[in-house]
Amino acid sequence: MTSVIPPDRALEESPPGTGDGTAALPPTARRRGGRRALLPTWSPKLGIGLGLVVAIALFGLIGPLFTGDPDTIRNIGLTPPSGEHLLGTTQTGQDVLAQLVHATRGSLQIGLLVGVMATALSALFGIIGGYAGGFADEAFSLFSNVMLVIPGLPLVIVISGFVPADQRGSWTIAVVLAITGWAAAARVLRAQTLSLRGRDYVAAARVAGEKPWRVICVEILPNLLPLLASQFVFSVIAAILNEAGLSFLGLGASNSSTLGTMLYFAQNGFALQREAWWWFAPPGVVIAAFGCGLALINFSLDEIINPRLREAGRRRRAAAKAGRDTERVTRSTAA
Amino acid sequence: MTTLEVRDLVKDFTLRSGLRRSRLRAVHRVGFTLVPGRTVALVGASGSGKSTVARMIARLEKPTSGAITAVDSAGRRVEDPRYRDHVQMVFQDPFASLNPFHSVEHHIARPLLLHGRSRGRDETRERVAQLLERVSLPAAAVMDRRPHELSGGQRQRVAIARALAPGAQVVVADEPVSMLDVSSRLGVLNLLARLQREDDLAVLYITHDLATARHFSDDILVMNRGRVVERGPADDVILGPRHPYTQLLAAAAPDPELRGRLGSAEPEPETASDRDHLTYDHFAGRWIDVDAEGTDAAAA
Amino acid sequence: MTNDIAPAAARPAAGNTPPEAVLTVRDLNVVYRTDPPVHAVKDVSLTLNRGEILGLAGESGCGKSTLAYAVNRLHEWPAEVTSGSVTFHDRDGGDLDLLALRDEELRRFRWAKLSMVFQGAMSALNPVISVRAQLEDVLTTHRPGMSRQERRERCAEVLRLVGVEPRRMHSFPHELSGGMRQRVMIAMALLLDPQVMIMDEPTTALDVLVQRGILREILRLRDRLGFAVVFITHDLPLLLELSDRIAVMLRGEIVEYDTAETIHRRPRHPYTRTLLDSFPSLTGDRGAFLRTGAAARSDAPGEEDAR
Structure with missing residues (x-):
């Protein structure tokens, strides 16, 4: 029997393609995958989020170069926005725009500091605990559970009240916010690490003789990156909001100006009662816009972590498109 | 050349439900020897403990008792740091055993570097290419791809190349083809057989498929509930099974020649319990009580 | 071992009466509306006779599951039936065009006349609801007139049919073994006495001994209740032993469609x-298997003819 399929080649160590079921290698050479799969897909959500965050970051970074000293006191208290002072002045005649620019920079600094520290802490406790297992895991997870149930804001108030005001720099505040804000993220990371630890590729790396730290850093960590990124973004939002809350209560960093301290001074100067909206509204808007931008970025990151969300989005879009198409068809047939 | 000797291997798992703890004996006094150029198949249903044996040999689990010793060609015992140069494993699911984040090159280059078999970027790349060619993959086209861009069979070939990278002499293949498409299965098995011939590898082939076990291996060990219930040359065990459990397994495998037997009221083969602790040894041609005779019987 | 056993001649399905179709699929095309579109099922025509076991063989991605889902109209969005027809010939006479059914009619039709058994029993059964509640749920939806007592009896009856003790019905899915769960799935598919049962790799995740038990159960029930089965799997030897006719699918097309004996x-x-x-024979020669280095593949098909 001379068969049609190349007989022996097909079975004996078939070259990839014939015996392996699928046609050779996918012709679309570079599909999304590996490192590139870590980048979120472009969507209006992501665009708006990135736009907001970049605009506010630039505002805080470059702004101070163009505005004067925010602390200059003038004898024109509480003037509404005008050509000279774009956002008006405070009770003591300080330029609100200049203050806003410096405050934004201060808030961003704290947010980034806390974001980095909290993410590092949660990675340390979550990933190492989850990978090591046994006693280390039990201890770490007990510790993060304890940290989780301690109510954050009161603890922060107590700690920052405990530190004398003259030593309360932005670093202190950042450290306080970081140690109260890492626990939830650590739990999520631990759960994910536990699931990754059981994967065969981790076992394969161990069989190959990789050291534990290398298994964590090279095999596990990359697969946690989207999650870490989203945790980071989330802790930045939380830090900025918490810092604003602390400062508003007068417990913030003493030597720095942030959006929270701006609100604190506006509150103390009875801005609301005097209807000086230009004093309290801008910092509020900046906080809201920044939080909104980061949240939108986070949604896009979620789509990487959970591809099903992405699928749903694509399906909706395609369905909408199909709907339009059929509409067009029915209209043309009717006509 | 390396041989691997497994003696009196026992593995207990502790089960915790609430406050109660109980012990599950997954592997009970399993012993065999892997010699260069020969394949031993470990056959059994799921839960029989065969994968646990594989994981213990690959040092992913610690045996509760018993010994696994690798001996090199000079008759010296292979001590710990070098154990992984000699003994490597191929996992069941090629979709899970390759890290989706890393390229094919990374998967093979890492063991090469770890075991000091190549130095420098160019040399490593060249050796990776050689290994890929050995497993019949087009190196240039595959090297920089990521696992998800390859088919199941191609991925398993990459996994085999990874196992060979440290210069392994003993390969444990844990159901290497059960997750693959049927038409790529024989290709992968034949590849393993060719590599075995070329490198004089000792192979432990773990499977639930009696047919491939028979054709792919020299000796077969049948496991049931942690014990080896029958052992012997492949054809003897499959064509003339002595232990009731082996008979049951052999009768359960689909066989087109026996069309129609399903419809008829086929009597349920009894699972004889009186021989559960016995092993039929086809080499010795008699029933053996491993528990009583100790390790002499185990060293096939 | 027993190669000389006579090929099964008298099967209940291939009785004396001329076969009567229960499901006809004509030139069915299913396309995944992705970018680029994937033509998953191409011009497939099949006829399923009453009481027949039709094997659908093929490898992953050949479209066999898509076909099964499309027949039952369980396919989800990116998949779309572009042309063709699926007709169900009811026992009581009257043909149903499945692709034209409205949602409500479709809901009543599914399960009552055509049921499905899925591959992963663990994911097809709800882990937090007891087996009994899940079985009764089907009855309350489809047979609203049934009394509590009748429902309970019917559930016990189908469980007994598939060889599960009725008292196990208070268990939750995770308390049952894999084979037991698959039996429960079959019981659930039997509840409404369907005329067609589509089984999508029902035994792939089980080991050989359990698989054998389930297959025996399917055949016994088919003989007793007379439903037709579409059995989807990649395991061709299993189909050869089990089914009456086999359709082999490759890249969305049926490349061979004949009796199991002929195939x-x-x-x-x-x-x-x-x-x-691809499946070396357990008891026969090594065939295509080349471990010994001697290529003997070309003999493989001729060998059986000689017997």
Whole structure:
């Protein structure tokens, strides 16, 4: 029997393609995958989020170069926005725009500091605990559970009240916010690490003789990156909001100006009662816009972590498109 | 050349439900020897403990008792740091055993570097290419791809190349083809057989498929509930099974020649319990009580 | 071992009466509306006779599951039936065009006349609801007139049919073994006395001993209740032993469609031969298996003819 399929080649160590079921290698050479799969897909959500965050970051970074000293006191208290002072002045005649620019920079600094520290802490406790297992895991997870149930804001108030005001720099505040804000993220990371630890590729790396730290850093960590990124973004939002809350209560960093301290001074100067909206509204808007931008970025990151969300989005879009198409068809047939 | 000797291997798992703890004996006094150029198949249903044996040999689990010793060609015992140069494993699911984040090159280059078999970027790349060619993959086209861009069979070939990278002499293949498409299965098995011939590898082939076990291996060990219930040359065990459990397994495998037997009221083969602790040894041609005779019987 | 056993001649399905179709699929096309579109099922025509076991063989991605889902109209969005027809010929006379059914009619039709058994029993059964509640749920939806007592009796009856003790019905799915769960799935598919049962790889995740038990159960029930089965799997030897006719699918097309006997003895399409050769025979010669280095593949199909 001379068969049609190349007989022996097909079975004996078939070259990839014939015996392996699928046609050779996918012709679309570079599909999304590996490192590139870590980048979120472009969507209006992501665009708006990135736009907001970049605009506010630039505002805080470059702004101070163009505005004067925010602390200059003038004898024109509480003037509404005008050509000279774009956002008006405070009770003591300080330029609100200049203050806003410096405050934004201060808030961003704290947010980034806390974001980095909290993410590092949660990675340390979550990933190492989850990978090591046994006693280390039990201890770490007990510790993060304890940290989780301690109510954050009161603890922060107590700690920052405990530190004398003259030593309360932005670093202190950042450290306080970081140690109260890492626990939830650590739990999520631990759960994910536990699931990754059981994967065969981790076992394969161990069989190959990789050291534990290398298994964590090279095999596990990359697969946690989207999650870490989203945790980071989330802790930045939380830090900025918490810092604003602390400062508003007068417990913030003493030597720095942030959006929270701006609100604190506006509150103390009875801005609301005097209807000086230009004093309290801008910092509020900046906080809201920044939080909104980061949240939108986070949604896009979620789509990487959970591809099903992405699928749903694509399906909706395609369905909408199909709907339009059929509409067009029915209209043309009717006509 | 390396041989691997497994003696009196026992593995207990502790089960915790609430406050109660109980012990599950997954592997009970399993012993065999892997010699260069020969394949031993470990056959059994799921839960029989065969994968646990594989994981213990690959040092992913610690045996509760018993010994696994690798001996090199000079008759010296292979001590710990070098154990992984000699003994490597191929996992069941090629979709899970390759890290989706890393390229094919990374998967093979890492063991090469770890075991000091190549130095420098160019040399490593060249050796990776050689290994890929050995497993019949087009190196240039595959090297920089990521696992998800390859088919199941191609991925398993990459996994085999990874196992060979440290210069392994003993390969444990844990159901290497059960997750693959049927038409790529024989290709992968034949590849393993060719590599075995070329490198004089000792192979432990773990499977639930009696047919491939028979054709792919020299000796077969049948496991049931942690014990080896029958052992012997492949054809003897499959064509003339002595232990009731082996008979049951052999009768359960689909066989087109026996069309129609399903419809008829086929009597349920009894699972004889009186021989559960016995092993039929086809080499010795008699029933053996491993528990009583100790390790002499185990060293096939 | 027992190669000389006579090929099964008298099967209940191939009785004396001329076969009567229960499901006809004509030139069915299913396309995944992705970018680029994937033509998953191409011009498939099949006829399922009453009481027949039709095997659908093929590898992953060949479209066999898509076909099964489309027949039952369980396919989800990116998949779309672009042309063709699926007709169900009811026991009581009257044909149903499945692709034209409205949602409400479809809901009543599914399960009552055509039920499905899925591959992963663990994911098809709800883990937090007891087996009994899940079984009764089907009855409350489809047979609203039934009393509590009747429902309970019916559930116990189907469980007994598939060889599960009725008292196990208070268990939750995770308390049952894999084989037991698959039996419960079959019981659930039997509840409304369907005329067609589509089984999508029902035994792939089980080991050989459990698989054998389930297959025996399916055949026994088919003989007793007379439903037709579409059995989807990649395991061709299993189909050869179990089914009456076999359709081999490759890239969305049916490349060979014949009785199991013919496919076993005289496979025509090279792909069928490749598939057959992919399963070394347990008791027979090594065939295509080349471990010893001697290529003996070309003999493989001829060998059976000689017997």
